[in-house]
Amino acid sequence: MALVELRDLTKRYQTEAEIISVLEDVDLNIEAGEYLSLMGPSGSGKSTLLNLMAGLDQPDSGTITIDGSEITSLGPNRLADWRANHIGFVFQFYNLLPVLTAFQNVELPLLLTNLSKDERRERVEVALNVVNLSDRMEHYPRQLSGGQEQRVGIARAIVSDPVMILADEPTGDLDAASAEEILTLLERLHSEFNKTVLMVTHDQHAAERAHRKMYLEKGVLHQ
Amino acid sequence: MKHARLVWKNLTRNKRRSILTVLSVGVALFLFAALQSVLTALDATSEVGSESRLITRNATGIVFPLPEAYTQRLRAVDGVEAVSWANWFGGTYIDSRNYFAQFAVDEETFFSMYPEIQIAPAQLDAFNGEKSGTIVGQGLMERFGWSLGQTIVLQGTIFPGDWEFVIRGVYEPDNPSFGDENMYFHYDYLFENSGESATPGWFIVRPSDPNLATEVAARIDGSFENSSDPTQTETEKAFQAGFVTMWGNVGFLVRAIGTAVFFAILLVAANTMMMSSRERINEVAVLKTLGFRDGLLSRLVVAESLAISVVGGVLGLAAASVMLANNEMLGSILPGYTVLPSTMLQGLAIAVVLGLISGFVPAREAARLSVVDALRRVA
Numbered sequence: 300m301a302l303v304e305l306r307d308l309t310k311r312y313q314t315e316a317e318i319i320s321v322l323e324d325v326d327l328n329i330e331a332g333e334y335l336s337l338m339g340p341s342g343s344g345k346s347t348l349l350n351l352m353a354g355l356d357q358p359d360s361g362t363i364t365i366d367g368s369e370i371t372s373l374g375p376n377r378l379a380d381w382r383a384n385h386i387g388f389v390f391q392f393y394n395l396l397p398v399l400t401a402f403q404n405v406e407l408p409l410l411l412t413n414l415s416k417d418e419r420r421e422r423v424e425v426a427l428n429v430v431n432l433s434d435r436m437e438h439y440p441r442q443l444s445g446g447q448e449q450r451v452g453i454a455r456a457i458v459s460d461p462v463m464i465l466a467d468e469p470t471g472d473l474d475a476a477s478a479e480e481i482l483t484l485l486e487r488l489h490s491e492f493n494k495t496v497l498m499v500t501h502d503q504h505a506a507e508r509a510h511r512k513m514y515l516e517k518g519v520l521h522q
Numbered sequence: 523m524k525h526a527r528l529v530w531k532n533l534t535r536n537k538r539r540s541i542l543t544v545l546s547v548g549v550a551l552f553l554f555a556a557l558q559s560v561l562t563a564l565d566a567t568s569e570v571g572s573e574s575r576l577i578t579r580n581a582t583g584i585v586f587p588l589p590e591a592y593t594q595r596l597r598a599v600d601g602v603e604a605v606s607w608a609n610w611f612g613g614t615y616i617d618s619r620n621y622f623a624q625f626a627v628d629e630e631t632f633f634s635m636y637p638e639i640q641i642a643p644a645q646l647d648a649f650n651g652e653k654s655g656t657i658v659g660q661g662l663m664e665r666f667g668w669s670l671g672q673t674i675v676l677q678g679t680i681f682p683g684d685w686e687f688v689i690r691g692v693y694e695p696d697n698p699s700f701g702d703e704n705m706y707f708h709y710d711y712l713f714e715n716s717g718e719s720a721t722p723g724w725f726i727v728r729p730s731d732p733n734l735a736t737e738v739a740a741r742i743d744g745s746f747e748n749s750s751d752p753t754q755t756e757t758e759k760a761f762q763a764g765f766v767t768m769w770g771n772v773g774f775l776v777r778a779i780g781t782a783v784f785f786a787i788l789l790v791a792a793n794t795m796m797m798s799s800r801e802r803i804n805e806v807a808v809l810k811t812l813g814f815r816d817g818l819l820s821r822l823v824v825a826e827s828l829a830i831s832v833v834g835g836v837l838g839l840a841a842a843s844v845m846l847a848n849n850e851m852l853g854s855i856l857p858g859y860t861v862l863p864s865t866m867l868q869g870l871a872i873a874v875v876l877g878l879i880s881g882f883v884p885a886r887e888a889a890r891l892s893v894v895d896a897l898r899r900v901a
């Protein structure tokens with residue numbers, strides 16, 4: 300059984316004038332440890348697909364099974380717990396909490412676990428070490444560059460050791476050099492730490508670095 | 523507890539706003555304690571005054587005196603056991619802020635009529651033996667640091683001039699609501715010194731049967747009905763209640779205005795707390811993405827507004843207890859003015875309820891928030 304199985308996934312939005320069909324009977328299998336990219340024009344439903352896989356949104360029909368759980372049937376609390384354990388989400392605009400230091404931001408997902416303070420510290424340090432920001436632990440987001448903020452965002456996504464990393468245009472707001480660092484980092488998560496990574500990108504070059512490329516257009520997923 | 527830091531960080535992210543909100547809650551609860559205590563005092567005052575003593579005064583108004591000759595006529599009324607009389611002096615001790623009540627009384631009849639005034643017999647004798655002698659309450663002694671035998675000077679207002687009194691006795695009331703800040707001196711001294719003809723301000727009448735007080739009162743007023751100065755007689759309690767009613771109207775006004783101000787402040791505080799949590803809706807969405815449950819996020823929001831309003835409430839109530847309780851000026855204007863523990867508890871309860879209510883709306887919003895919508899809005 301694949302790590303991720305999407306079956307007949309359909310998502311529509313009802314606006315005043317019309318029904319927008321964002322995803323149309325999408326089927327997708329992702330094996331554990333894969334590194335995938337997802338491209339497509341703006342508004343084609345890439346974020347919607349990621350949100351569905353993260354359990355942040357509900358499909359109109361179809362099923363999403365990840366690591367053996369049929370997440371479309373989970374209640375809100377079970378879903379939140381499931382997300383904490385399975386998904387690391389990386390945002391385009393980093394979404395760090397401005398009042399917390401890099402360390403505290405990365406620690407957030409661990410506050411939901413039973414880990415002791417020392418255990419949490421250890422894990423946060425490991426995660427920040429992976430993204431090569433051990434020397435910026437006590438910095439606040441506003442004291443970091445965009446690339447550094449995104450690395451903190453990635454550290455936060457991996458600190459609870461999720462099975463899958465979902466990254467929605469993680470380099471969309473970065474300069475070329477910083478973007479390169481982030482791409483290298485995501486690649487390492489895949490190759491060194493054996494994470495399953497699904498990355499949405501607009502950048503052809505970035506997409507090429509993934510091992511499997513997908514393309515979303517007019518609600519249809521091309522693999 | 524590990525989530526406390528998140529709450530703390532949110533509280534301190536805009537320190538000025540948090541401090542202002544805390545202070546406005548504090549002011550509201552200070553106001554609450556102050557007003558509630560006025561009502562406490564008014565309640566206490568209406569308990570003062572005996573049902574078994576009658577007060578006979580000039581029907582035209584309490585400021586108009588009555589002829590001395592009424593003493594004999596009152597004694598002759600059926601059912602009257604004893605009669606005494608007194609005058610309001612209205613003097614000032616050094617400064618008009620040093621307010622306390624002074625009464626010129628008929629020493630032979632007055633004190634036996636008021637068992638509430640407890641005084642050592644030797645001191646009463648010393649007082650009776652000295653024209654300018656005075657008996658003052660223990661509270662006044664402490665307030666002004668007086669000592670027995672000391673001569674004090676009051677400036678007369680109704681009876682002009684400087685008036686010397688020698689403190690010959692100190693009384694303690696048999697219950698606190700009677701007040702321990704009164705001053706009593708000789709009726710004769712007042713009129714010999716003022717040069718005015720002696721006219722009692724009011725009479726105090728003890729009926730032989732307290733149960734017949736109202737009948738006796740009616741009989742008294744009936745017997746003076748057609749005289750030059752008709753009287754109005756009522757129980758001392760009713761007489762006091764009249765004063766309280768006068769105060770009561772003031773109290774009503776104060777309460778109405780105070781309540782309006784109080785709620786205005788609370789609304790502003792609640793609104794500020796709601797606003798500050800709405801500004802962070804994006805962060806709530808991020809925390810949900812990380813796996814924070816809806817319930818936990820609501821509790822964090824409520825904890826925040828609870829912290830603000832409880833800290834504000836405790837500050838306001840603490841200020842009230844320091845500034846209002848045992849405040850001599852308030853105490854002498856409104857005897858019995860005190861901030862009761864029950865008022866403090868009510869205030870604290872209000873603060874808690876305020877925190878819960880102003881946290882409730884944003885907490886529910888946080889719980890219901892759709893991550894997808896919230897993050898889309900930002901992007």
Ligand SMILES: Nc1ncnc2c1ncn2[C@@H]1O[C@H](COP(=O)(O)OP(=O)(O)O)[C@@H](O)[C@H]1O
Binds near residue numbers: 313342343346
């Ligand atoms: N709440 C919504 N109501 C109506 N339409 C929506 C809503 N959310 C998304 N859409 C529409 O769904 C489509 C896909 O959006 P999205 O997944 O964000 O695209 P992408 O990430 O590929 O740019 C867009 O046309 C967008 O306008």
Ligand SMILES: [Mg+2]
Binds near residue numbers: 345346347467
């Ligand atoms: Mg998108």
